[in-house]
Amino acid sequence: MSAKVWYLYNSGFAVQTAQHFLIFDYYLDKPKDGGLAQGVINPSEIKDLDVVVFASHSHYDHFNPVIFEWRAQLPKVRYVLSDDIRTREDAVMVHQGNSYDLGDMSVRVFDSTDIGVAFLVKVDGLCIYHAGDLNWWHWEGETQQYNLDMAKKYQSQINQMAGEQIDLAFVPVDPRLEGSYLRGLDYLMRTVGAKTAVPMHFGEDYSAFTRLMADEQAADYADRVELLNHRGQCFEL
Numbered sequence: 001m002s003a004k005v006w007y008l009y010n011s012g013f014a015v016q017t018a019q020h021f022l023i024f025d026y027y028l029d030k031p032k033d034g035g036l037a038q039g040v041i042n043p044s045e046i047k048d049l050d051v052v053v054f055a056s057h058s059h060y061d062h063f064n065p066v067i068f069e070w071r072a073q074l075p076k077v078r079y080v081l082s083d084d085i086r087t088r089e090d091a092v093m094v095h096q097g098n099s100y101d102l103g104d105m106s107v108r109v110f111d112s113t114d115i116g117v118a119f120l121v122k123v124d125g126l127c128i129y130h131a132g133d134l135n136w137w138h139w140e141g142e143t144q145q146y147n148l149d150m151a152k153k154y155q156s157q158i159n160q161m162a163g164e165q166i167d168l169a170f171v172p173v174d175p176r177l178e179g180s181y182l183r184g185l186d187y188l189m190r191t192v193g194a195k196t197a198v199p200m201h202f203g204e205d206y207s208a209f210t211r212l213m214a215d216e217q218a219a220d221y222a223d224r225v226e227l228l229n230h231r232g233q234c235f236e237l
């Protein structure tokens with residue numbers, strides 16, 4: 001039960017498990033001659049692996065159609081896509097509230113509080129959560145009603161995960177939310193928990209990590225948060 005993880009960009013990650021290579025929310029396909037060490041998927045680098053590509057929704061910073069070009073070098077590649085993505089490509093199109101048995105892995109699909117879905121993937125003895133844009137988007141500039149609805153929607157999705165033993169969780173920690181940047185991760189860690197949590201969707205603002213480490217609210221789980229400081233960063237479970 002081990003895994004190797006690469007931070008690609010934004011909410012993009014690659015996870016190599018015992019038998020599979022999973023790619024989530026691939027977006028920034030530059031530099032063109034890059035590889036995993038630069039946060040870029042170069043299909044020739046993974047051509048001998050059992051590759052499964054996930055995209056949580058159609059927003060340009062979570063879904064790049066370049067993923068379909070990889071088929072030329074990865075004939076057995078599989079795609080698991082939120083059904084808000086419009087494509088005629090051969091893919092498992094998933095819908096919130098459903099579970100999918102892919103034979104060698106299972107995928108539970110949750111609703112997002114933005115658009116699309118969040119994934120809970122069980123593969124090779126690991127349970128991996130990728131939130132997509134499912135987050136507690138509490139904005140100071142929004143109405144009280146908006147923020148109340150948001151809280152309810154977010155909590156109801158996370159509550160449905162209670163009892164799952166998450167090994168690896170990718171969760172938005174977005175500094176644009178200012179004082180509320182930690183709400184989403186905090187609720188997940190207290191309600192479901194995760195052995196390792198990886199913040200994402202922080203843009204170029206790595207100061208979110210310094211802030212989180214010093215944040216009293218995160219004291220109970222800060223030692224389980226993976227600290228990122230550059231694109232292409234790799235760590236092992």
Ligand SMILES: [Zn+2]
Pocket residue numbers: 059061062132133201
């Ligand atoms: Zn997003």
